[in-house]
Amino acid sequence: MLPITHPEIDKYIEKVATEEDPILVELDRATHFQENLPHMLSGHPQGLFLTILAKSMNAKNILEIGTFTGYAAIALAKGMDSNGQLNTIEIDDEKEDIIQKFINKANLNEIIKLHIGEALDIIPSLDDEIDIIFIDADKMNNDAYFELCLPKLRSGGLLLIDNVLWKGNVADPEINDKMTKAIMDFNIKVTSDKRVQSCILPLRDGILMAQKL
Numbered sequence: 001m002l003p004i005t006h007p008e009i010d011k012y013i014e015k016v017a018t019e020e021d022p023i024l025v026e027l028d029r030a031t032h033f034q035e036n037l038p039h040m041l042s043g044h045p046q047g048l049f050l051t052i053l054a055k056s057m058n059a060k061n062i063l064e065i066g067t068f069t070g071y072a073a074i075a076l077a078k079g080m081d082s083n084g085q086l087n088t089i090e091i092d093d094e095k096e097d098i099i100q101k102f103i104n105k106a107n108l109n110e111i112i113k114l115h116i117g118e119a120l121d122i123i124p125s126l127d128d129e130i131d132i133i134f135i136d137a138d139k140m141n142n143d144a145y146f147e148l149c150l151p152k153l154r155s156g157g158l159l160l161i162d163n164v165l166w167k168g169n170v171a172d173p174e175i176n177d178k179m180t181k182a183i184m185d186f187n188i189k190v191t192s193d194k195r196v197q198s199c200i201l202p203l204r205d206g207i208l209m210a211q212k213l
């Protein structure tokens, strides 16, 4: 495993970010209290990045694949106007209560629409002309999501794919397990895809940002 950043640098990045929204602090705590894999949530600096991005793009229509407990959905929706629509898809119906509880607490029920089910089945039913699509679910399906989502993205819109550095494993020639290989292949494929321009942001576990041309 190759370190992406240093733990001290991560702490510093967290320290100098704008203060975290109290609802997101509470959601982070609740997630750590009740979930087995709490580190899956985007967290403070990445959440702010998503809020700022949604706001700076004046995003009206956002899609998230993989809601987990709702941290990134709320962070993204915080950057939208009250007439925006954010669809978020989660396969695990046991997450529905916590997600809905925090959407209500954040007063974002008018903006966030939660879909419980298999993302590959739900995506085709959603509207086109999406501004931002955040792909953060089962990583083996990244390419399937990319192909299904790209036609739904407006020209100039952004596809964000999380965890593309896979704890640094993608850059380690010693590591060649199936999951790492799939993420490596996906990253290379996007790089040479003429429909987008893209680069990886080394934020947390790496976000691949691809803009539709």
Ligand SMILES: C[S@@+](CC[C@H](N)C(=O)[O-])C[C@H]1O[C@@H](n2cnc3c(N)ncnc32)[C@H](O)[C@@H]1O
Pocket (backbone or CB within 6 Å): 040, 041, 042, 043, 064, 065, 066, 067, 068, 069, 070, 071, 072, 073, 089, 090, 091, 092, 117, 118, 119, 120, 136, 137, 138
């Ligand atoms: C890394 S977590 C998402 C974290 C969330 N985006 C955040 O930043 O707070 C991945 C989530 O994707 C969900 N997931 C996995 N496969 C899925 C699928 N095929 N369809 C919909 N959701 C899926 C998992 O149940 C899990 O809750």
